[in-house]
Amino acid sequence: MSRRAGSRSWVFRQQGNPNGRLPESLYGGGCRPERRGYSRAMGEFHLMIGTPWPWWLILAAAGGAGVVTWRGYRRRASEVAGRTRGWLSVLRWSAWLLLALCLLQPVRRQILREAHASRITVLVDDSESMSFADRAQGPSRLSRVLEYLGDEAGKSGLLGELGRSFRVQLEGFAAQARPLNAPAELKADGARTDLAQALNDAYARLRGPDATGLVLISDGADTRRSEFARAAAAYQRAGLPIYVVGVGAADVPDLAVTQVRCRRQVSRETLARVEVDVARSGFPPGKHSVRLLHKGQVVKTADADLQDGSATARFEFLPAEQGFLEYEVAIEPAPGELITANNRLAFGFVAFSRKLRILYMEGSIHQHNYYGRYTWGDKWEHQFLQEALEEDKDVEVTVLLGDPGERGEARPPAGMRFVKDGYPKTKKELYRYDVIVNSDISYDQFTEDQVKWTVDFVARHGGGFCMIGGWHAFGEGGYAKTAFDRMLPVEMNAADTHEHGKDFRWRITDDGWLHPILQIDRDAGKNREIWAQLNTLGPNRGPAFHGYSKTTHAKPAATVLAVVDEEDDPGSYLGPMVLVAVQPFGRGRSMAFTTDSTGGWGAEWEDAWGDDPYDPSRRNIYYKTFWKNAVRWLAHYRMQAPNQLVVIDSDRLVYGRGESADLRVKVLTEDYDPTHDARVTVTVTEPGGEAKPYSLFPRYDEPGIYERKLDLNAVGTYRIEAVAVLKNDELGRDATILQVRPSSEELRRLNQDVGALQRIAAESGGVYLPIEEAGKLPELLHQDMHLVRRYRHTELWDRWWVFALLVGVLCAEWFFRKKNGLP
Incomplete structure (x- = not known):
């Protein structure tokens, strides 16, 4: 007999129980299925106390009454013989014990066990991957499963074997689980697999007191990548193990294009970047050729180095047309590959074309007529940069000029607008542009709202901003410690000045040689020769630049592309003087160009930096290319999508x-x-x-x-x-x-996911078996066949003979007491 802690019951067993005691819940007149791990010993019963009073209080009262009885008879030892006094005490103590027994209300609960037919669900994967054959000319995975299942009414096969001991529910699943009437309803045509949803659906129909567990037959190719671990844990909490039968080879010889990534919208004027993920299984490591096709024609090829089982091939190209363009990527099939449908994948994007809108503000207002040896006819200074940009028919430039009154310069031709009147007065007006170029315009030309909108235009809406040097730019123009200062890639102070009439040479930094803004020619050697011309373009074959705005140094996030050659200006302890620097700012980009693109500081480079001094269209072709590169780099974010609400x-x-x-x-x-x-x-x-x-x-x-x-x-x-x-x-x-x-993605995930199936079995308390060993499954299930427990309760104190015995003891004690003259 063993006392059960915390309850008024004792457990008696006729056989050993290696698993300890049964659950304590009392199912009055009901039944509870026996689970694995609980006792199955027969002939077990409980002795329970049913009184609402504390058992120890009743026993203490009975013991106290016995002590009082003993002391009472001891005081009368001189009146009664010793043997008579002893019998009287025994009779009185017996009466107290019988009364205490009635107050304790003992109950005998007998546990009866009997075999009982229970329910089990067989859940079969019906997705498209089950139609795959794991070897050439071999049966499909579904065919193997159907052979294994047999006929529910037959004498062989899993369904026939289980049907003799269980009530079997057959279900199929792909995205969801559904009941089936016969295995013939399985077609292996599901477009996707969602293991978690299927397990949840089956659980909702299976759970109950007579449920045994679930048999899952699948290749584990969960295309939804769902959280099936939670679903398996729900089975474990309910005591329903999942017995998993894995189907398919774990290492199918296959090459597959698994995913393609690119932007949904691409500007025709920018490179489309496409990333192609490729995977291998069952083949040795090596390089495989991936082709990019459009309308059946190869656009580009790239190698995927599949050393670790997967790799990414990258393509860059200019879209061929406008509108929705459909492409295809394909990897060459390997010898012995069983399925090639997953070697190709179609994708597409929208190629759009819109004008790149530039807001160009120029502070230098005079005609370029005193450099007669460089140009034919007169030009206003702003026309050099405007014409350079508008040479690209997809670029639209709006020009605003600085206030000529503050410099004493001549008024430009009629029709030109000025910054104070023409700079956008609303966000909607400003945000229609993609890049803002501020050349030698002082800070006081803008309102506080315009400053705030401009910074917001760059940081939040991906615009580009470039400041060009001059007497009214950077710190000298009042921009130090303002919102513009935070946006630009150089530090500046209000005391900063400029260098005027000082010839200097450019020095391109290592980062500059690699940056797209400075790529005048794609050939690296030719590009260096072109930039070297700047130092021999000026008068007497000297430098082409004659002044620049001073700044303190580049900011930590900036990339410096060019500096003043230290032989011409040693700079400061913080480094050489910055000429060109760029940096990201929020979603947008900013650029500092501290020298000038107009007459005075940069007349030669704006008019004569080209490859043919006698051809007006090419005499400054390098100058044009530089600024085209600059504005497209600055407009990178904006050009990835249309400018719309x-x-x-x-x-x-x-x-x-x-x-x-x-x-x-x-x-x-x-x-x-x-x-x-x-x-x-x-x-x-x-x-x-x-x-x-x-x-x-x-x-x-x-x-x-x-x-x-x-x-x-x-x-x-x-x-x-x-x-x-x-x-x-x-x-x-x-x-x-x-x-x-x-x-569908089903054909891109052909390997049996053994790890996933084993986790489902382990987290639910079940077992994983490959289909080659699935013959062991019926034996495992029969071991877990239900034994239903029934309870029979008998109240031991509520018996006529107990009452008769109590009355008889009290009467006998009273008779002997009176016979011996005791009260």
């Missing part, structure tokens, strides 16, 4: 059938501030032509972002248009195209 985006442009697209729409107000107050809807036109409207919901942790998941269950082209409305006024709209291909 509503922009739709998705995580990819090409999907497999059955996958889901993450749609995101960014919404800005007319002041270019992100908002969550708009009503955003998308109209999705499916491949069949049916148009369906959907609402998008704001993502409050990302200002201005609305999102929704879109299920893509049809093959073809999905056309999506987004519209944003704020206060009944339309802010704007945007459209995109999604391509859905028949080949």
Whole structure:
């Protein structure tokens, strides 16, 4: 007999129990299935105390009454013989014990066990990867599974074996689990696999007191990459082990294109960058050729070095056309490869073309007519940079001039606007530009709002900003300790001045030689020769520059591209004088060009830095190339997407059938501030032509972002248009195209994921078996067949003979007491 701590019961067993005691819960008249790890000893019963009173108080009262009885009879020792006194004490003590026993209300609970048929679910993977054959001319994975399952009504096979001892529920799954009437309903055509969802669906139908467990038959290729560990843990908490049968080879000889990454929208004037992930299994390490194709023609090739099982091939190219362009990447099949459908993957993006908008402010207002040996005819200073940029037909330049009154310069031709009047007066006006070039314009030409908007334009909206040197630039122009100062890549002080009439040579830094702004020619040797010309372009074959604005030093985040040669100016203890420096600022970029691009400091370079002094279109071709490089580098972020208030985006442009697209729409107000107050809807036109409207919901942790998941269950082209409305006024709209291909991700994940299947088994308390060893499964399941416990309760104190015995003892004690003359 063993006392159970914390309860008023004792456990009696007729056989040994290696697993300890049973759960203490009392199921009155009911039954509870016996689980693995609990006792299965037969003939076990409990002796329980049913009184609501504390058992120790009743026993203490009975003991106290016995002591009082003993002391009472001892005081009368002279009146009664010793043997008589002893019998009287025994009778009185017996009465007290019987009364205490009745007050304790003892109950005998007998545990009866009997075998009971229980339920089990067989959950079979029905996704597309199960149609794959692991060897040439061999059966598919599903065929092997169907042979293993047999017929539920037959005498062989897993279903027939289990049907003799269990109630079997057959289910299939891909994205979700569903009940089946027969194995023939399995088709291996599911577009994606979601193990967690399937396990949750099966659990909802399986759970109950008569459930035994679940048999999962799968290759483990979870294309949704779901959190199946949580689902397995729910089975473990319910005492339902998952017995996993793994199907398929763990190392299928295969090469596969697993993913393609690129931007959804690409400017035709910028390089499209595409990353292609390639994986191998079953083949030795080595290099494999990856091709990029457009309309069946090879655009580029790259090698993927598959040393560690996976690698990324990278492509850079200019889009061939405008609009939605579809491309394909393909890896050459290897000898012995069983399936080649996953060797190719289509993708696409929208190639758009819009003008690059430049706001150019020039403080030098005079005609370039005194350098007659460099130019034919008269030009205003701002025309050199304007013409250089507008030579590209995709660039649009707006020119504003500084106040001529503060310099005593002549007024320019009629029609020219000035900074104070022409600089944008609203955010909407300012943000239509992509790059702002400030050449020798003092800080006091701007209002505080214009300064704030300009910094916000660069930091938050990805614009570009360039400051060019002069007498009214950098610290000398009042920019020190202002918001512009924080944006620029050089430190400056209000006391900074300039060098005027001082010839100096450029020295390109190591970073400068590699930077795209300074790539006048793609050939590195030729490029160095071109830059060397700057030091021999001026009068008497001297330097081409004759002055610059002084700054303190470059900021830590800046990249210095060029400095004043130390032989011409040693600089300071902080380093040489900076000529060209760049840095990122928020989403945008900024540039400091401390010398000048106009007459006086840089007349030769703006007019004669080229390869043919007699051809007007080429006499300053290098000057033009430099500034074209500069503005395109500065506009990098802005040129990646159209400049608009509503922009739709998705995580990819090409999907497999059955996958889901993450749609995101960014919404800005007319002041270019992100908002969550708009009503955003998308109209999705499916491949069949049916148009369906959907609402998008704001993502409050990302200002201005609305999102929704879109299920893509049809093959073809999905056309999506987004519209944003704020206060009944339309802010704007945007459209995109999604391509859905028949080949789903199932064919890109062919290896059996043994690790995932083993984790499911381990975390649920089950067992993993490869299908080659699955013959052991029925024996394991029979070991866990339910023994149902039933309880029979008998109240030991509520018996007539107990009452008769108590009355008989009391009467006998009273009779002997009276016979001996005791009260």
